[in-house]
Amino acid sequence: MSRFELPVVPFPQAAKVALADSQLRRNLNKATSTIRAKRKAVTEELPYWEELREAGRRIKQETMRNLDRYLLQLEEQVTAAGGTVHWAQNADEANELVTKLVRDAGATRAMKVKSLTTDEICLNDALQAAGVEAIETDLAELIIQLAGETSSHILVPAIHKNRAEIRELFIRTLGEPDLTDDPSDLTDAARRYLRKTFMDTTVGISGANFAVAETGTICVVESEGNGRMCLTLPKTLITVMGIEKVVPRWQHMEVFLQLLPRSSTGERMNPYTSFWTGVHNGDGPREFHLVLLDNGRTKVLEDEVGRDALHCIRCSACLNVCPVYERTGGHAYGSVYPGPIGAVLTPQLRELAAYDSLPYASTLCGACYDACPVKIDIPRLLVHLRGKVVVGRQRKGLRFDGEALAMRLAARAFASPKRYELAQALARVGQLPFVHDGVIEALPAYLRSWTVSRNLEAVPKQSFRQWWRSKK
Amino acid sequence: MSSREAILGRIRAAISREEAATEATEAAEACSGAGEHSSLGERSYLAAEVLPHERHDRLVEMLRDCRAQVGRVSESGLAAAVHRACQARGIERVLLPPGFPENWLPTGLSLVIDDGSTASLTPADGVISTCSLAIAQTGTIVLDGGIGQGRRALTLIPDYHLCIVEAARVVNSVPDAIEKLESAVAAGSPLTFISGPSATSDIELVRVEGVHGPRHLEVLIVE
Amino acid sequence: MQVSLFVPCYVDTLFPETAIAMTRLLERLGLEVAFPQAQTCCGQMHFNTGYQREALDLARRFVDVFAGSETIVVPSASCCGMVREFYPYLAHQHDDVALATAVEEVAVRTFELSEFLVQQLDIEDVGAYYPHRVTYHPTCHSLRGISVGDAPLKLLRAVRGLELVPLGDAESCCGFGGTFAVKNTDTSTAMLTDKVANVVATRAEVCVAVDNSCLMQIGGGLSRGRTSIRTVHLAQILASTAEAAFGTTHVSV
Numbered sequence: 001m002s003r004f005e006l007p008v009v010p011f012p013q014a015a016k017v018a019l020a021d022s023q024l025r026r027n028l029n030k031a032t033s034t035i036r037a038k039r040k041a042v043t044e045e046l047p048y049w050e051e052l053r054e055a056g057r058r059i060k061q062e063t064m065r066n067l068d069r070y071l072l073q074l075e076e077q078v079t080a081a082g083g084t085v086h087w088a089q090n091a092d093e094a095n096e097l098v099t100k101l102v103r104d105a106g107a108t109r110a111m112k113v114k115s116l117t118t119d120e121i122c123l124n125d126a127l128q129a130a131g132v133e134a135i136e137t138d139l140a141e142l143i144i145q146l147a148g149e150t151s152s153h154i155l156v157p158a159i160h161k162n163r164a165e166i167r168e169l170f171i172r173t174l175g176e177p178d179l180t181d182d183p184s185d186l187t188d189a190a191r192r193y194l195r196k197t198f199m200d201t202t203v204g205i206s207g208a209n210f211a212v213a214e215t216g217t218i219c220v221v222e223s224e225g226n227g228r229m230c231l232t233l234p235k236t237l238i239t240v241m242g243i244e245k246v247v248p249r250w251q252h253m254e255v256f257l258q259l260l261p262r263s264s265t266g267e268r269m270n271p272y273t274s275f276w277t278g279v280h281n282g283d284g285p286r287e288f289h290l291v292l293l294d295n296g297r298t299k300v301l302e303d304e305v306g307r308d309a310l311h312c313i314r315c316s317a318c319l320n321v322c323p324v325y326e327r328t329g330g331h332a333y334g335s336v337y338p339g340p341i342g343a344v345l346t347p348q349l350r351e352l353a354a355y356d357s358l359p360y361a362s363t364l365c366g367a368c369y370d371a372c373p374v375k376i377d378i379p380r381l382l383v384h385l386r387g388k389v390v391v392g393r394q395r396k397g398l399r400f401d402g403e404a405l406a407m408r409l410a411a412r413a414f415a416s417p418k419r420y421e422l423a424q425a426l427a428r429v430g431q432l433p434f435v436h437d438g439v440i441e442a443l444p445a446y447l448r449s450w451t452v453s454r455n456l457e458a459v460p461k462q463s464f465r466q467w468w469r470s471k472k
Numbered sequence: 473m474s475s476r477e478a479i480l481g482r483i484r485a486a487i488s489r490e491e492a493a494t495e496a497t498e499a500a501e502a503c504s505g506a507g508e509h510s511s512l513g514e515r516s517y518l519a520a521e522v523l524p525h526e527r528h529d530r531l532v533e534m535l536r537d538c539r540a541q542v543g544r545v546s547e548s549g550l551a552a553a554v555h556r557a558c559q560a561r562g563i564e565r566v567l568l569p570p571g572f573p574e575n576w577l578p579t580g581l582s583l584v585i586d587d588g589s590t591a592s593l594t595p596a597d598g599v600i601s602t603c604s605l606a607i608a609q610t611g612t613i614v615l616d617g618g619i620g621q622g623r624r625a626l627t628l629i630p631d632y633h634l635c636i637v638e639a640a641r642v643v644n645s646v647p648d649a650i651e652k653l654e655s656a657v658a659a660g661s662p663l664t665f666i667s668g669p670s671a672t673s674d675i676e677l678v679r680v681e682g683v684h685g686p687r688h689l690e691v692l693i694v695e
Numbered sequence: 696m697q698v699s700l701f702v703p704c705y706v707d708t709l710f711p712e713t714a715i716a717m718t719r720l721l722e723r724l725g726l727e728v729a730f731p732q733a734q735t736c737c738g739q740m741h742f743n744t745g746y747q748r749e750a751l752d753l754a755r756r757f758v759d760v761f762a763g764s765e766t767i768v769v770p771s772a773s774c775c776g777m778v779r780e781f782y783p784y785l786a787h788q789h790d791d792v793a794l795a796t797a798v799e800e801v802a803v804r805t806f807e808l809s810e811f812l813v814q815q816l817d818i819e820d821v822g823a824y825y826p827h828r829v830t831y832h833p834t835c836h837s838l839r840g841i842s843v844g845d846a847p848l849k850l851l852r853a854v855r856g857l858e859l860v861p862l863g864d865a866e867s868c869c870g871f872g873g874t875f876a877v878k879n880t881d882t883s884t885a886m887l888t889d890k891v892a893n894v895v896a897t898r899a900e901v902c903v904a905v906d907n908s909c910l911m912q913i914g915g916g917l918s919r920g921r922t923s924i925r926t927v928h929l930a931q932i933l934a935s936t937a938e939a940a941f942g943t944t945h946v947s948v
Contacts, residue, residue: 410740416735
C-alpha cells in the first residue's frame with residue numbers, strides 16, 4: 001500500500017453518505033442507464049457475442065496459468081525493439097522508478113494519459129512530493145485533478161460533477177473568464193489549455209490496456225486523442241502496467257478489440273486505439289520504458305478461485321449494470337477500483353481485513369456476471385471472499401462477534417428438526433411484544449435494520465410442518 | 473534478489489510451477505508451444521464472409537455512424553474530389569506524408585512536406601493521408617506508418633484529416649484486420665486505429681466531438 | 696408420480712401458506728406428495744454470508760434427508776440454486792469426493808416449482824382461477840441463477856381471470872440479497888424504493904414472484920408505504936380455484 005492512501009471507511013457507512021447526494025444519484029442513474037442501453041445494442045447485434053466472451057475468458061485463464069512465461073517473452077520482445085523493461089514489486093518501488101526516469105530525462109513535468117494503475121499507486125502524489133508536476137490530460141481526470149478530488153467511475157470519473165461546477169472550476173483554474181457552461185465550450189477550453197502542454201512536454205506517462213507478449217506490442221484504448229498526444233509527441237515515454245495485462249499473441253487482439261469497446265462505451269469501436277513496439281525510428285518517443293507492476297497481483301494469483309479477478313480488462317460494464325453501484329457511486333468503495341470488480345479485486349490486492357465490508361456490498365444479483373466480457377463469475381468470487389473474511393475473523397477473534405454467534409446458533413438449530421421447531425416456537429413467542437394487527441413495524445437491536453424501512457409480517461401461528469402433521 | 477526475480481518467483485509459487493525457467497529463450501519456446509494449443513480453439517466467433525461491394529456499403533454506413541464524412545470516387549476523379557473537400561473546409565495548406573501519390577493531389581494546394589520536425593506540424597490547416605486498411609464492420613481506418621501515411625504525429629496535430637481508402641484495402645471485420653496487420657506489427661511499426669473524430673462524454677455524459685486530435689475526419693473511398 | 700417437498704426454512708416458518716398452496720396444487724395435478732420431515736435448511740444463508748463450514752454440514756444433511764426422494768420440488772429459485780449450483784462447488788472446495796458425487800446425484804432431481812411444472816410435467820394450464828390484477832417480479836435467482844426463463848409467465852398467462860400487467864424495470868434487483876438487507880440497510884432500502892415505485896406504477900393489486908425472500912422485501916416496502924398492494928407466491932395463485940382461494944386472505948396493512 002502506498003503511503004498516500006487514505007484510511008478506509010466501511011462500505012455501509014460510506015454508502016449511506018453517498019445515497020443522500022441527489023446530484024450524484026441523478027448523474028449516476030443517467031450515466032449508467034445510457035451506457036447500459038448502448039452496450040445492450042452493440043452486443044446484441046453480434047450473433048457470436050457469447051463465443052467472443054468465452055474466447056476472452058479462455059485467453060485470460062491461459063495467460064494467468066503461464067504468467068511468468070508470457071512476461072518473460074514480453075520483456076524480451078520489448079527489449080529487442082529498443083525499449084527498457086523494469087519490474088516493480090510494489091507502489092513505492094514503481095513510484096521511485098518512475099520519478100527517477102523522469103529526472104533522468106531532465107524533466108520536472110510529465111503529461112499523463114488516464115491510467116487506473118497509476119492512480120492505484122498514487123503516482124501523481126509521489127511525483128509531486130519529488131518536485132515533478134504530473135499533468136492529467138484526459139478531460140475528466142483533468143477536471144478532478146484541478147478540483148483536487150478523486151474519481152467516482154472507471155470510465156466517466158467526473159460523473160459526479162455537473163456543467164456549472166466545471167465551468168466555475170475552469171474559470172478559476174484555466175484563466176478563462178468568459179466561459180459558458182455548454183459542454184462544447186468547456187471541452188474547447190480544455191483543448192486550448194492542453195495544446196501547449198502536449199507540444200512542450202518531453203515526458204509522457206501512460207498505462208496499458210493490453211501488452212502482447214509475442215510481439216512486445218503495447219495497446220492503449222481511448223476516445224479523446226490525449227493518449228495519441230502523450231504516446232507520440234514526447235521524447236520519453238514511460239508506461240506503467242499491471243502484470244496481468246499481458247496477452248499471449250497478437251491474434252488475441254481480435255477478441256479483445258471487440259470485447260472492450262462494446263462493453264465499455266457501448267461503441268463498435270472507440271475513436272482511437274494506439275499500438276507501439278519499443279521505439280520506432282522517426283516516429284514517436286526515442287526512449288520507451290515499461291514498468292511491470294506487481295503491487296499485490298501475485299498475492300491474488302495465489303488464490304485459485306480469487307485469481308479470476310485478474311482477468312478484468314477494465315471495461316466498467318459491471319459498474320453500469322450494478323444496482324448497488326448505480327446508487328452509491330465509486331467513492332463508497334474506498335478504492336481506485338469500484339463496483340463489482342472492485343469488491344473482489346481490492347480486498348485481494350490489499351489486506352482483506354482492511355476491506356472486509358466490500359465483499360458484502362452486493363445482493364449477488366448476478367447482473368455483473370452477465371455483463372462481464374470475459375465472464376468473471378463475480379458473485380462466486382464475492383461469496384468466496386466472504387468465506388475468507390469469516391475465517392479471518394475467527395482466527396483473530398477475541399472480540400464479541402454477534403453475527404458469528406447468531407450463525408452458530410442457527411446452524412445448531414438447523415442440525416436437528418427438534419431444535420429447529422423449538423427455534424420456530426421461540427420466534428412465535430418472542431415476536432409477541434412487537435406484533436400489532438398481524439404486522440411488525442419495529443424490531444430491536446440488530447433486527448432494527450430491517451424494520452427501519454420495511455414492515456415484517458408476523459410469524460404465523462402454525463408452521464408448515466405443523467400443518468402437514470395435522471392434515472396427514 | 474532483484475525485483476524481477478522476486479516477482480517471477482512469486483508467480484511461479486502461485487501457479488505451482490516446479491522448474492524455474494529464467495532464460496527468455498526457454499520461456500519463448502514454451503510460449504510458442506502453448507500458442508499451438510491456442511486458447512482460441514476454433515475461433516467460433518468469426519463473422520460471416522461479406523462481399524466486397526457490401527463491404528464498401530457497410531464501411532460508408534459505419535464511418536458515418538462514427539461521425540466521419542464519407543465520399544466514394546473513382547481513381548480518375550480522386551484529385552478533383554480532394555480539391556472539393558479542401559475547398560469546402562477552407563483548407564489551403566495541407567500537410568503531406570512522404571510517399572503520398574502525387575497524381576491524387578489537385579493543383580493549387582499549398583503542400584507542407586513533413587520533415588520530421590515539430591515545426592512542420594503546426595502551420596497546416598489539414599493533413600491528407602492514405603491508410604493501411606479500413607474495417608467495414610466498425611468504420612475504422614488503420615494507419616501503420618506505411619507509404620503515404622507518415623509518422624503518427626502528422627495525422628494527429630492538424631484539425632482536419634482527409635484519408636484516402638483504396639477499395640482493395642477494405643476488410644470486413646476486426647479479426648480480418650488483425651490478421652492483415654500481423655506483418656506490420658512483427659516489423660515493429662506503430663499502429664493507429666481511427667474510428668471517427670475524437671470525442672468525450674465526460675461532462676454530464678453529453679457527447680462532444682473533437683477534443684484533441686483532428687476534429688474533422690473525412691474519408692474518400694476509391695473504387 | 697411421487698414428489699418430495701423441499702420447504703425452505705423461512706417458508707416453513709414465515710410463509711407456510713406458500714408450501715400449503717404448493718401441496719394442494721401438486722395433489723390437484725394428481726401427484727403423490729411427500730414431505731421428509733427431517734429437513735431443516737439448505738444452508739444458503741450461511742453459505743452466502745461466508746460461513747462455509749456450517750453450509751457444508753447442512754449440505755451433507757440435505758443429501759441424507761433426500762436420499763430416498765425420487766423428485767424434489769421447492770418453491771424457491773434461490774434454494775434450488777443453492778442445491779444445484781453451490782452444493783457441487785462446496786463439495787469440490789472442501790475436496791469431499793463422496794459428497795460431490797452425492798450432490799451431483801441429488802441436483803438432477805431437484806426443481807423449482809415453475810420449471811418443474813412447465814419443463815418436467817409439460818403443463819402450463821394448471822386449472823387455476825385468480826381474478827385479480829397481477830404484476831410479476833422475476834427474482835435474480837430465477838432469472839440469472841437457475842434460469843427458469845419465462846416458465847412463471849407461461850403459467851400466469853394460463854390462469855383464468857388473471858389480468859397480468861408488465862412490471863417496469865422488472866429485472867432490477869429488489870435489494871434483499873439475504874443478510875445484505877440488514878448489513879447494508881440503506882442501499883437495500885434505496886433499491887427497494889425503486890422496486891416499490893415500479894410495482895405501484897402498474898396499478899396492480901398483487902405482486903407475485905417465485906421466491907418468498909424477495910416477496911418479504913418487496914411486501915415489507917409495500918406495506919410500510921400503505922400501498923395496499925399484496926405480495927403472493929406463484930404457488931398461491933396456481934393453487935387458487937373458484938372453490939378454494941389461496942392468497943386472497945394474505946392482506947397487506
